[in-house]
Amino acid sequence: xxxxxxxxxxxxxxDAGKTTLTERxxxxxxxxxxxxxxxxGTTQTDSLALERQRGITIKSAVVSxxxxxxxxNLIDTPGxxxxxxxxxxxxxxLDGAVLVISAVEGxxxxxxxxxxxxxxxxxxxxxxxxxxxRRGADCHRVLTEIADKLTPAVVGMGSVRGEGTRxxxxxxxxxxxxxxxxxxxxxxxxxDETLLTAYVDxxxxxxxxxxxxxxxxxxxxxxxxxxxxxxxxxxxLDALTGGIAQLLPASAGDADGPVSAGVxxxxxxxAGERVAYVRVFTGTIRVRDRLRFSREGLDxxxxxxxxxxxxxxxxxxxxxxxVTAGEIARLWGLSQIQIGDTIGEPGSRAAVANSFAPxxxxxxxxxxxxxxxxxxxxxxxxxxxxDPLINVRRDDRRQEISVSLYGEVQKEVIGATLxxxxxxxxxxxxxxxxxxxxxxxxxxxxxxxxxxxxxxLATVGLRxxxxxxxxxxEFRLQVDHRSVPTYAYKRRENFAEAMGQYVRHTLRExxxxxxxxxxIVTMIESNYSSPDGPPSTRGPLSTPADFRKLTxxxxxxxxxxxxxxxxxxxxxxxxxxPAQTVGAVMAALARAGAAVETPVMQxxxxxxxxxxxxxxxxxxxxxxxxxxxxxxxxxxxxxxxLPVTGTTPTRPRSDHNPLDRAEYLLRLAGRVSE
Ligand SMILES: Nc1nc2c(ncn2[C@@H]2O[C@H](COP(=O)(O)OP(=O)(O)OP(=O)(O)O)[C@@H](O)[C@H]2O)c(=O)[nH]1
Ligand SMILES: [Mg+2]
Numbered sequence: 001x002x003x004x005x006x007x008x009x010x011x012x013x014x015d016a017g018k019t020t021l022t023e024r025x026x027x028x029x030x031x032x033x034x035x036x037x038x039x040x041g042t043t044q045t046d047s048l049a050l051e052r053q054r055g056i057t058i059k060s061a062v063v064s065x066x067x068x069x070x071x072x073n074l075i076d077t078p079g080x081x082x083x084x085x086x087x088x089x090x091x092x093x094l095d096g097a098v099l100v101i102s103a104v105e106g107x108x109x110x111x112x113x114x115x116x117x118x119x120x121x122x123x124x125x126x127x128x129x130x131x132x133x134r135r136g137a138d139c140h141r142v143l144t145e146i147a148d149k150l151t152p153a154v155v156g157m158g159s160v161r162g163e164g165t166r167x168x169x170x171x172x173x174x175x176x177x178x179x180x181x182x183x184x185x186x187x188x189x190x191x192d193e194t195l196l197t198a199y200v201d202x203x204x205x206x207x208x209x210x211x212x213x214x215x216x217x218x219x220x221x222x223x224x225x226x227x228x229x230x231x232x233x234x235x236x237l238d239a240l241t242g243g244i245a246q247l248l249p250a251s252a253g254d255a256d257g258p259v260s261a262g263v264x265x266x267x268x269x270x271a272g273e274r275v276a277y278v279r280v281f282t283g284t285i286r287v288r289d290r291l292r293f294s295r296e297g298l299d300x301x302x303x304x305x306x307x308x309x310x311x312x313x314x315x316x317x318x319x320x321x322x323v324t325a326g327e328i329a330r331l332w333g334l335s336q337i338q339i340g341d342t343i344g345e346p347g348s349r350a351a352v353a354n355s356f357a358p359x360x361x362x363x364x365x366x367x368x369x370x371x372x373x374x375x376x377x378x379x380x381x382x383x384x385x386x387d388p389l390i391n392v393r394r395d396d397r398r399q400e401i402s403v404s405l406y407g408e409v410q411k412e413v414i415g416a417t418l419x420x421x422x423x424x425x426x427x428x429x430x431x432x433x434x435x436x437x438x439x440x441x442x443x444x445x446x447x448x449x450x451x452x453x454x455x456x457l458a459t460v461g462l463r464x465x466x467x468x469x470x471x472x473x474e475f476r477l478q479v480d481h482r483s484v485p486t487y488a489y490k491r492r493e494n495f496a497e498a499m500g501q502y503v504r505h506t507l508r509e510x511x512x513x514x515x516x517x518x519x520i521v522t523m524i525e526s527n528y529s530s531p532d533g534p535p536s537t538r539g540p541l542s543t544p545a546d547f548r549k550l551t552x553x554x555x556x557x558x559x560x561x562x563x564x565x566x567x568x569x570x571x572x573x574x575x576x577x578p579a580q581t582v583g584a585v586m587a588a589l590a591r592a593g594a595a596v597e598t599p600v601m602q603x604x605x606x607x608x609x610x611x612x613x614x615x616x617x618x619x620x621x622x623x624x625x626x627x628x629x630x631x632x633x634x635x636x637x638x639x640x641x642l643p644v645t646g647t648t649p650t651r652p653r654s655d656h657n658p659l660d661r662a663e664y665l666l667r668l669a670g671r672v673s674e
Contacts, residue, residue, distance in 0.1 A: 004250035005326040007073045007279060009090055011118070012100035013108035014079035017130040019043050019057055021100060021231040022076045028237055029065035029072075045076035050416055058413055059386075060086045060265060062277065062328055064312035067245040073312050073328045081110055081637065082410035084356045085389045089264045089339055091117065093279030093328065096124040096248035098240070103129045103137035103163065103228070107149045109574065109637045115150045117356065122221040124248050128240055132160050132168040133230040139163055143226060153223045155187050155214075158239060160228050170229050170236030175207035188213045191222050219249040253325025259283035259291065259344035266339050266386050267330075274385065275330050276337045283344065284324040285309065291334065293343045307333030339388055357638035359389055359404040360569035360614040363411060364429040366401070372424055377401055379422040383414065390414070395655040404434060407636070408621050433568045433615045435651060436641050437510035438518045439466045443562030445554045449527045449542075458546040459483075460554045461525025462503075464562045467518050469640060473507055475500035476522040485528040488544050498544065499523055502551040511564045513656025521555065566650050567641035569614040574607060575624075577632040582606045584627050592616035611639055 010018045023043050027035045036042035041052030045061040057078040064073050075094070077087045097118055101111055118125050127150075129142050139160045146154055158172040173180035185205065189196040192213055198205060217223045227243055229236020265277035278285075285291065285306060292303045310330045311320040323329035331337075367376045380392040380403060391404040405411055411428055418424045446461035447454045467474060477484075477496040489495040503521045510516035528542035573594075577585050582599055585608060589596050594612035612620075617636050624632045644651060652658075 003069055003071055004252055005071045005073065005095075006244070006248055006250035007075070007093055007095045007326075007328055008244065008248065009075045009077060009087075009094045009097040009123075010100060011077055011087060011097055011114045012079050013102075013105070013110035013114075014056065014081075016079060016100040016102045016105070016108075016111075017231045018079060018100050019046050019076055021098075021128065021130060022063060022074055024231045024234060024237055025072075025074065025241065026063055026065055028234075028241060029067065031063070031065045049420065050413060056080055058083055058086075060090050062265075062312055064328075067241055070245050070250045071313060071327075072244065072250075079110060080409055081113075081635075082406040082408070082413075084113075084406065085359075085387060087114070088117075088356050091121055091123070092262050093264045094123050095250065096126070096244075098244070099125055099127045099224075100130050101127060101142060101146065102134075103132045103139055103142055104134050106138075106142045107145045109635050112149060113356065113637060119151065119221070124219050124221045125224050126218070126240070126243050126247060127154065127224055127226040128236075129226060129228045130231050132163050132170070132228055132235060133166050133233050135164050137163045137168065139228050146226060151224060153187065153191075154226050155184055155223065157225045157227050157243065158236070160236075166233060168230060168233070168235055170227075170239060172239050175211065181207070181210065184210050184214060187223055188217060191217055215247050218247040251326055253280070253327075254282045255284050255324040257282035257325065259285055259289075261285065261343040263293075263337055263339055263341045263343065266337065268382075268386075269332065273332060274335050274337065275332055276334050276341075277328065277330055278323075278343060279328050280323055280325050282325045284322050285329070285331070285343075286322040291343050293334070293337060293341045295338065295341050302336055304334045304336065306331050338385060357569075358434070359391070359406050360434055360571070360638060361405045361407070361431050361618060362391075362393075362402050362434050363405055363431040364400050364402045365414075365426050366429060368425040368427055373399075373401065375422070376418070376424050376426065379418055379424055383417065393655070397655060397657075400654075405431070407618060431615060431618055432654075433613065435512075435514045435566045435568050435644065435653075436518075437512060437514045437516045437564035437566055438469075438641075438643075439464050439516070439559065440563040440565050441466065443558045443560065444524070445557035445561065446525050447550055447554050449529060454550070456546040456550040457529045457540065457542040458485075458550050459525055459527035460547060460550045461523065462551070462554050462558050463522045463524050464555070464558045465520045465522070466562075467520050469518055471518050471520075473504055473517055474520045475503050476520060478522050478524055479526040483526040483528070485526075485530070485542055485544075485547070487530060488528075488542065499547065499551065502548050503555060506552040506555045507559075509656070511559060511658075512566055512650055513653030514566060516559065516564060565643050568644050570611055570639045570642050571614045571617045571636040572609070572611050572639040573617050573620070573634055573636040574609050575632060575634050576605055576607050577624075577628045579604055579606050581628045581632065582608070585624075585632065588620060588623060588627055592620055614638075 010022055012018050019038050022045050023036050026032045026044060038046060038055050044063055046052055046057055051058050060075050060077045062073055062075050075090050077090055129139055131137060143156050158170050160168055160170050162168045195213055218225060225243060225247060227236055227240045229240060260281040261278045263276045263278050267275045269275045287306055287309055290303055290305050309320050309323055311318055311323050312328050367373060377394060384390050384392045389404060393402050415426055418426050442465045444463045449459040484492050484495050507516040530541050579601060589610050592612050594610040596610040599606045599608045621634050624634055
């Protein structure tokens, strides 16, 4: 019989102890003989030189160990918000997660952001309150905070004695403990009719029944057991390990079905070759298999041969011949593969993209030495394979290269990577916001089949309507079924899917060159030409290319009529600064145009909350050490987009040229020759 596999994510706010916990779990499972330390740079998962120097995780890393008959593939993720994209990619491959929360700091901004995403994706999640040995640990307060700020569907699984000391010890609540049993019953019965009915009927409910219901509800992400302990001393670790094996859904998967797998990480091997980390949802991938893969939103549909496989199996990755459903493996040979690609059939959870905000800043990056621009571009392009969101762009007119960024720390990491791995010293010039465009009102446009000005064999009519902030792009197909070219797309749903892709692709550049979002695009007219189809005029067959090429023309015209407003990214910041520097920090916030709340004093420190533009927050981050004698800490979280106001409300992207765009669209449409 095949063993069961659990793909487990370890997630938390920065510094909560994910990497240390990972190390402890590997040690308990007998995979390593000595526990490495983040501070000494000796852990398994912080293996990059830069991670070891800085003591923070930058890239997600997979390690594997066994708990009884369950193989756990653990993915240690970075907690710093600048690397949130790493976490997002991992979400698509998880069976379950452990959300780590510090017993001292409690629920932090990133904890909330992560928990919201875990809930939205219904990923079964245990919580681990770590660092109970550290001074200031307060498990009771943290449990209350979890219930208040994250979710009320939680239950503490044990208690801690001697918290805040090296000897802090964790005791599991016994099922015979009446207070615990009552709390557990209350939580579970709320979500389980049979349990409630049995209770109302006066039937006695056994401890075993409660335990089984707890496992069932946890596996369905309805409730979240909370464990306590210390990754440093090992307190509470056995209970957590037991919880991982018993309360999270390990599975065997369908090894015989059609191949469906997702790529969540791309790396380079020792010879510089591309290595893809995949999670197999169904089927089996073997060495020498030819695999088809596709990419959301783009017309890529490639095929390549697997030349080698290395599986994660209770210990370091080992060379293998095959990888089956449920497992994670590294694949060689797929030289064009990218993060987020789907191998074979679309997975059941293929599309989890956009769980978090996209990067909000972009910065011009230039080599310090002359004549290295070409090498720099090549190096950045290689980094972009591993992190597509850095979205390297070359502006030929201004002779500049720019990258998208989440913030200062990511910028420093990119700079250091270019220097260490590629020998290219760079400087980042001005950092500017990545704006978006939202439609102002509704707009429609149509091109008719066989009309003189329409070079394509298709009718496409589209309407753009504004949608609520944060809604993204929604595509609706609102046409008679007879007007859908089903012979070319097989099913109506496929046509809707393809049209949605053409629409999304077009909206990457709006009237001012920015991504258009928060809108509904409805296809209101469609028609095609086919020898035996409904159109009156018979002619050559319409093809998908006709619809693909006509869509951008019609959509841009509809958008032109709707008009767009350029909006800038804003962040909510929380500053912790020495009390005597509050005045200087408040003045800096005022200069940055921030909306500031009244500072809260806590002894020597003051906390200031404010909302301001992302680019100004980035500037503030850099000024902070000088303003606060190196003592200030700034945490920021994306807070949506607001229309740009002031003298230049329509800021076109630096390399956006409406004439170029028009010409491009025309060329796409074949109206002017190449
Ligand atoms: N006292 C105490 N310190 C801990 C514990 N767990 C982690 N630490 C310390 O907390 C710091 C951060 O630990 P990491 O394991 O790097 O935290 P992380 O969550 O992986 O951090 P990022 O990956 O950078 O987000 C290190 O100095 C650890 O030694 C714990 O249980 N008790
Ligand atoms: Mg870490």
